[in-house]
Amino acid sequence: MVAIKRLSTVDADFTAKMDALLAFEAAADEGIERTVANILADVKQRGDAAVVDYTNKFDRLTATSMADLELSKAEMQKALDGLPADRRSALEAAAGRIRAYHERQKMEGWSYTEADGTMLGQMITPLDRVGLYVPGGKAAYPSSVLMNAIPAKVAGVKELIMVVPTPGGEHNQLVLAAACLAGVDRVFTMGGAQAVGALAYGTQTVPQVDKIVGPGNAYVATAKRRVFGIVGIDMVAGPSEILVVSDGSGNPDWVAMDLFSQAEHDELAQSILICTDAAFIEQVQASIEKLLPTMPRRAVIETSLTNRGAFIQVRDMDEAVDIANRVAPEHLELSLADPDPWVARIHHAGAIFIGHYTSESLGDYCAGPNHVLPTSGSARFSSPLGVYDFQKRTSLIRVSKAGAQTLGRIASTLAHGEGLPAHARSAEFRLDS
Numbered sequence: 199m200v201a202i203k204r205l206s207t208v209d210a211d212f213t214a215k216m217d218a219l220l221a222f223e224a225a226a227d228e229g230i231e232r233t234v235a236n237i238l239a240d241v242k243q244r245g246d247a248a249v250v251d252y253t254n255k256f257d258r259l260t261a262t263s264m265a266d267l268e269l270s271k272a273e274m275q276k277a278l279d280g281l282p283a284d285r286r287s288a289l290e291a292a293a294g295r296i297r298a299y300h301e302r303q304k305m306e307g308w309s310y311t312e313a314d315g316t317m318l319g320q321m322i323t324p325l326d327r328v329g330l331y332v333p334g335g336k337a338a339y340p341s342s343v344l345m346n347a348i349p350a351k352v353a354g355v356k357e358l359i360m361v362v363p364t365p366g367g368e369h370n371q372l373v374l375a376a377a378c379l380a381g382v383d384r385v386f387t388m389g390g391a392q393a394v395g396a397l398a399y400g401t402q403t404v405p406q407v408d409k410i411v412g413p414g415n416a417y418v419a420t421a422k423r424r425v426f427g428i429v430g431i432d433m434v435a436g437p438s439e440i441l442v443v444s445d446g447s448g449n450p451d452w453v454a455m456d457l458f459s460q461a462e463h464d465e466l467a468q469s470i471l472i473c474t475d476a477a478f479i480e481q482v483q484a485s486i487e488k489l490l491p492t493m494p495r496r497a498v499i500e501t502s503l504t505n506r507g508a509f510i511q512v513r514d515m516d517e518a519v520d521i522a523n524r525v526a527p528e529h530l531e532l533s534l535a536d537p538d539p540w541v542a543r544i545h546h547a548g549a550i551f552i553g554h555y556t557s558e559s560l561g562d563y564c565a566g567p568n569h570v571l572p573t574s575g576s577a578r579f580s581s582p583l584g585v586y587d588f589q590k591r592t593s594l595i596r597v598s599k600a601g602a603q604t605l606g607r608i609a610s611t612l613a614h615g616e617g618l619p620a621h622a623r624s625a626e627f628r629l630d631s
Contacts, residue, residue: 241395299566315598324354363389446475
């Protein structure tokens with residue numbers, strides 16, 4: 199039997215148990231930090247040569263120059279054309295839905311003119327160049343390519359450069375096909391900290407980007423954290439999470455599989471069920487025992503559920519919603535007979551999946567909204583990846599002569615108050631004598 203933690207809000211020590219359940223710190227590994235720092239410094243100094251050396255070492259390649267690591271657009275098109283019809287159709291359908299959703303996110307500039315002729319406004323411009331990191335090797339995430347690349351292109355990013363490791367020289371055709379569909383401009387078969395360094399600093403071949411997005415392993419996450427400030431980054435994501443809120447009205451097999459869908463990512467993923475019905479919790483436990491042996495990633499799921507999973511029994515839906523807001527989960531499923539009244543009560547979640555038919559996995563692949571979501575409680579202050587992450591806002595100010603008389607006196611008074619006389623005189627020079 200899978201020993202999933204049981205919590206109840208009636209327990210005197212519930213708060214302490216809840217704190218322990220949610221406690222997770224991706225403690226910085228000193229060895230990883232040192233390795234990444236050295237790689238980044240080397241890439242910054244030696245450029246292409248360092249990237250080639252590390253890529254050959256880590257991915258068992260024999261590249262002699264960066265030309266050996268860049269794929270042509272023809273190769274991306276060939277990967278798309280070579281897909282089985284059902285896979286191509288699914289990929290195109292997902293891309294179309296993701297694009298349609300993100301088209302609605304585009305921000306527009308605005309301005310207004312005051313009575314004295316002063317104009318104030320905001321201008322929206324896309325980033326010039328973005329780097330997209332895509333995991334390689336055993337993992338293959340064409341969905342991640344679509345979710346990161348399509349919003350960038352909708353935003354108007356001029357050049358999108360994808361990096362993807364190819365251990366042993368193995369190219370994942372579905373990933374390359376997704377890159378072709380999403381409009382990726384250049385692809386380099388490199389990964390790890392050296393790829394992050396190449397994008398952040400630029401090399402003789404790889405142009406410096408403005409922002410790096412996309413998931414990766416601990417070395418990639420550490421490298422992204424280190425180069426932040428030189429370039430922008432999307433986020434440093436933690437393990438995947440799902441929180442299912444149930445009133446006992448659903449199918450326990452569906453709920454069990456939804457918990458599995460996150461637990462199979464890795465042993466640190468977190469799957470939690472909050473339920474008002476004790477009998478339904480037992481039904482979900484029985485479904486887990488029944489379905490787990492059918493899962494190819496059974497060992498990973500069982501470790502995740504045992505170490506970080508939980509069943510939480512609550513008195514009522516008010517308690518359930520309060521706990522959900524406290525958790526601020528990446529994925530929140532409202533598995534309720536009547537979920538609509540509760541949606542507005544959720545203040546902190548990366549994405550809300552409403553009703554019994556809305557499995558989280560649909561959001562991962564093809565519903566339309568982005569699957570790059572805040573983790574580890576960061577949904578309290580951050581949002582899903584979107585078009586707005588690839589656009590910048592610039593303030594516009596055009597002061598009329600009349601406006602300079604009013605604003606100049608205000609600015610002068612405040613500047614003198616702050617002890618900044620040059621600021622004051624700059625404004626005063628424009629006042630009518």
